[in-house]
Structure formats: C-alpha cells, structure tokens
Amino acid sequence: MSEIEKIHKYIDEHFEDHIKRIQEYLRQPSISQTGEGMKETAEMTRDYLKDMLDAESTIDSTPGYPVVFGKLKSKTSGRWMFIYGMYDTQPVEPLDEWTSPPFEANIVDDRIIARGALNSKGPFIATLNALQSVKEVTGDLPFNFVFGVEGEEEQASIHLPDWAKKRESELKRCEAMGMWIPSQAIPGAPPALLLGLKGIVYMELECKTNPNDVHSSMANILPNPVWRLIWALNSMRGQDEVLIEGFYDTVEPPSPEDLELVDKYSELLVKAMTASYQVENYRGENLKAMARNLIFKPSPVNIDGIVSGWIGPGTKTITPGKATVKIDIRLVPKMTTDEVIDRVKNHLKKRGFEDLKMRVLGAYEWVKVSVRDKISQAAIKTFKDLGYDPVVMPMLPGSAPFYLFTKPPFNMKFIMSSPGHGGRVHAPNEYLMVDGIKDFEKYIASFLYNYAET
Incomplete structure (x- = not known):
C-alpha cells in the first residue's frame, strides 16, 4: 500500500470523528455583524491548530476581530504554503425559515445544516482533518505551513491588510495559498477547477x-x-x-480559451450554481449568454x-x-x-x-491564475487521481480577499477547488453534504503530494 493510500485509509477509518469535529466547530456561533461568539471561536480555532497539528498558534489582535495565526514546520521540506481561513459567519435571519436550528449542526438527509457549514467553517475544519491525517500516517507534511484565519471576511476583511503587513516576513516565505471549498455545484456533478474570483x-x-x-x-x-x-x-x-x-x-475581454470553457458548461454554471436557492426567475433566457454575463x-x-x-x-x-x-x-x-x-x-x-x-x-480586487500554472495542473491531476473529470471555470462570480496574497509583495499562486457539495450560502438552511467530505479530505492530502512533486 502506497503512502497516499494509507492516508486515504486513515481518513476512512476516522471519518466519524472528523464529522463530529466539524459539527463541534459549527455549533459555536461566530457572527461578526453582532459579535456573538467571536472571542470564543477565535480561541477555539487557535486550540484546533495547536491540538490537532501541534502547530505554533496565537491570536493576533486587530482594531476589530482578531486573526488566528499559526505556523507548522515540516521535517523534510523547504517549501512553504499559506492556508487562509475565516471563522466568522453571516447572521442567521430570518430564523423561522430554518428547518433545523442554525447552530445545532444537525445532519438531515446527509446534510450538515448550519450557519458556516459551507462558508466556510466546515471546509476549514475538514482541511485540518486532512492535514492531521497526513501527519498521523507519515509523521511529517510535504510543506511548511502558515495559517491566517480571520474573523472579518463577512465585514470585507477591513483589518486583514494591516495583519498581512505585520506578518509579512512569514507570508513572504509562501509560494502558494490554499482555501479549499467544495466545488460540485450539485450532487453528482463534476467538480470545478476555479481559476479566479471577481x-x-x-x-x-x-x-x-x-x-x-x-x-x-x-x-x-x-x-x-x-x-x-x-x-x-x-x-x-x-x-x-x-x-x-x-x-x-x-x-478585459475574455480569451477565446475562456469563452470556449464557459460556453461548454453554460447550463452547469447558471442552473446548477443557483439550484440550492430554488431560483425560478432569471434575467435572460439564453443559457450561453447568461453564463457569459455571469462570469465575464x-x-x-x-x-x-x-x-x-x-x-x-x-x-x-x-x-x-x-x-x-x-x-x-x-x-x-x-x-x-x-x-x-x-x-x-x-x-x-x-x-x-x-x-x-x-x-x-x-x-x-479580482484574482486569477492560469490553467497552465503548475498549481492548476497539480489540482487537475489530483481530481483525476480520485476519478473526477473537473470542469475548468475561468472565474467564480464571488469574491474573497485573496488579492492581498496573490499580488505584490507576496505573489502567491492560489488553489480553492475540491470535491464536495454544499449550498445556500448566506441564506437559511446553509448546508454541507456529508457524503462529499471524505473525498474533500482525501483530495487535499493527495494535492499536497502532487504539488510537492512540481
């Protein structure tokens, strides 16, 4: 059995505990608009980094909510990767539209229903589960890691630029950044390799x-x-x-390559991305035109x-x-x-x-990485290793503060794609499918080894 097969087997054997840990994190409220549970969640995040990974971890204060900083050294690798995360969430209102309470993280029809399940406390803990699995099996990691987990993403990350300057020396070591999110628009659909953000x-x-x-x-x-x-x-x-x-x-007009990709997957881009919201009315009827509008x-x-x-x-x-x-x-x-x-x-x-x-x-600001970059090629190889044929999506219509790390002085490449499905971000009944979390964790473990070989 190869090393990566042993890691995958470990994830299978400990999956029940991994789900319980995700539920535990989601049961802690962390609403940055009101401040509910923010202090407790920052401390909880710091403790996860320390207890799960034996990482150096601390809480960096800001004029607003703090950033949880972590550092984890490999015994064998000289390369560094930055893992970005967020521990804050949106408010839950209207509360009466939730079919399961937003901070109970109950599993209903194979879905963990909770505020933050998909965006993005659930995927963050699943990422830590994957890293812990690698470390438990091999005793090491294929990269050194820096962690930055902020509490103000839902407040436009207003103090993150100052934090990045404060931690400039650690961040400058990192060649790439990762924030993995489930990218299967509907269950059973192919995952998407996301190359950019508006x-x-x-x-x-x-x-x-x-x-x-x-x-x-x-x-x-x-x-x-x-x-x-x-x-x-x-x-x-x-x-x-x-x-x-x-x-x-x-x-900037889209390239012929990007146009071809969007036209090929226009139905998936429009219909599947809005499916979890039960959308019925669109501004337009032609799917190809709507997909181009959405992305470009x-x-x-x-x-x-x-x-x-x-x-x-x-x-x-x-x-x-x-x-x-x-x-x-x-x-x-x-x-x-x-x-x-x-x-x-x-x-x-x-x-x-x-x-x-x-x-x-x-x-x-917007961000974009080339499909030909080594980090994108490692992602594609990892999808195929797990039996997926990914959709390449030139841009995601959403936004995140990745530009702080992909532009000077850091110039990191980024990766944000993985298997798995969730939905209803910022809406009642936000969810993450349990069935996809196992492949999510296996994907991250495999990706790290594939990227380390480049």
Whole structure:
C-alpha cells in the first residue's frame, strides 16, 4: 500500500470523528455583524491548530476581530504554503425559515445544516482533518505551513491588510495559498477547477433631506430622500448595463480559451450554481449568454437593501427624513476598486446628487491564475487521481480577499477547488453534504503530494 493510500485509509477509518469535529466547530456561533461568539471561536480555532497539528498558534489582535495565526514546520521540506481561513459567519435571519436550528449542526438527509457549514467553517475544519491525517500516517507534511484565519471576511476583511503587513516576513516565505471549498455545484456533478474570483466594491449611500420624519401632508413642498435615492440609482443603471461614464473602459475581454470553457458548461454554471436557492426567475433566457454575463461581465449596481421610513404594521403617514441604500459592484479583470469608486463619485456629482453621502464599506480586487500554472495542473491531476473529470471555470462570480496574497509583495499562486457539495450560502438552511467530505479530505492530502512533486 502506497503512502497516499494509507492516508486515504486513515481518513476512512476516522471519518466519524472528523464529522463530529466539524459539527463541534459549527455549533459555536461566530457572527461578526453582532459579535456573538467571536472571542470564543477565535480561541477555539487557535486550540484546533495547536491540538490537532501541534502547530505554533496565537491570536493576533486587530482594531476589530482578531486573526488566528499559526505556523507548522515540516521535517523534510523547504517549501512553504499559506492556508487562509475565516471563522466568522453571516447572521442567521430570518430564523423561522430554518428547518433545523442554525447552530445545532444537525445532519438531515446527509446534510450538515448550519450557519458556516459551507462558508466556510466546515471546509476549514475538514482541511485540518486532512492535514492531521497526513501527519498521523507519515509523521511529517510535504510543506511548511502558515495559517491566517480571520474573523472579518463577512465585514470585507477591513483589518486583514494591516495583519498581512505585520506578518509579512512569514507570508513572504509562501509560494502558494490554499482555501479549499467544495466545488460540485450539485450532487453528482463534476467538480470545478476555479481559476479566479471577481473583485467587489461594497458601499452605502445616504440621503438626508430633513432633520426628522415629517407629516406626509407636507410632501408637496418637501424633498423625499427615498425618491432621491431611487433617482440616483436609476441614473447609474439601465436594465442590463451600467450607465456610469467610463465604467467598462478597462474591462478585459475574455480569451477565446475562456469563452470556449464557459460556453461548454453554460447550463452547469447558471442552473446548477443557483439550484440550492430554488431560483425560478432569471434575467435572460439564453443559457450561453447568461453564463457569459455571469462570469465575464462586471455585475450591475446591485441593491443589497434600502432602509427608510415606516414599514411596520398599519399606517404611518410620513415623509421620511433619511434614507440609506447598500449596493455592491463585482469587478472583472482589469478593473480596479479605486477606479470604480472614483467613477461612482464623479457620476453622482455630475448628475446632481452631490448631497448623497457615500461610504465605502469594503473592497476586494479580482484574482486569477492560469490553467497552465503548475498549481492548476497539480489540482487537475489530483481530481483525476480520485476519478473526477473537473470542469475548468475561468472565474467564480464571488469574491474573497485573496488579492492581498496573490499580488505584490507576496505573489502567491492560489488553489480553492475540491470535491464536495454544499449550498445556500448566506441564506437559511446553509448546508454541507456529508457524503462529499471524505473525498474533500482525501483530495487535499493527495494535492499536497502532487504539488510537492512540481
């Protein structure tokens, strides 16, 4: 029996304990928007690194929630890899839509249902399970590892850049970074090799027209902040295109290779990626056009929510004094967050909305790696070793703070693909399929050896 076969056998034999450990972590709340359980989860994460892997681990304070730092040395390898993780989650509301309580991590129909099951406390512990399995079987690891597990990803990682500077000497050793997530869009579908992530700008616009709400009988002579926001938003976007001047100027056209890949898997990209949300309505009918739009175009000015006035039961006739809207825009190569922010500011000023207060709440740049890079080729080989024929996806429509580590001064390559399935991220009944976790862990173990051979 080969060494990797022994590791896979160890995962099979200890899988029940691995699932229990994932459930244990998911039962600890960690909601960064409210602070619930954040301190306890940071300590729990630190202890996992120490107890499972015998890693040097500590909690690095920041002005917000801390980053859990870890370092684990190999006895034989001189190469270093960075493992990024996040221990915070989104809120659980609306609570009454959960079929199983969000912090009980019950297994229902082979699904662990919990907030953070897929995004991404579940995959993080599964990653540690894989590393522990390698170490238990071989007594060593094929790489040295640095860990950075933050508590503010759902808050746009606002203090992670400063943390990266603080840990610059350790991070500069790392040639690559990994954050593995299950990439089978639906059970039984092929996993996806994800080569990139869109960037994002998340901002808030506020309009205040009066010091207080006013009786609605005055509406004929008073400005309404909700209408001003509606008019401002309408000026920024048409039905299908963003109307902000210069918005598309730096968008890089997709390569013929990327177009071929997206066209080949258009149904999987559109239908399968939205399946767990029970989506029925789409903006379009042609699957090929929708898939190209999803992957290659910057997102339109997406409205995340508007708050103003009275929406309680019964009536309250007022003209509101203030209205606030949260919006996000997803970026593709070669857009930058700074240029998008400047263009939104200039647009609002030019259109007469300079009275609106604009606050940037978060910004990530896009990232991309070539399918021909050695880390991508090691991933493809690993999928095939486990019997999978992966789909190569040029970009994932989502965003993450990987750019901090893939751009100077670190210039790491990244990997984020694995077998497994989960769904309903940021929604009630978020889940991770138990059946896929075993191959998830085996994949990480095998990938490390395949990549170490490059």
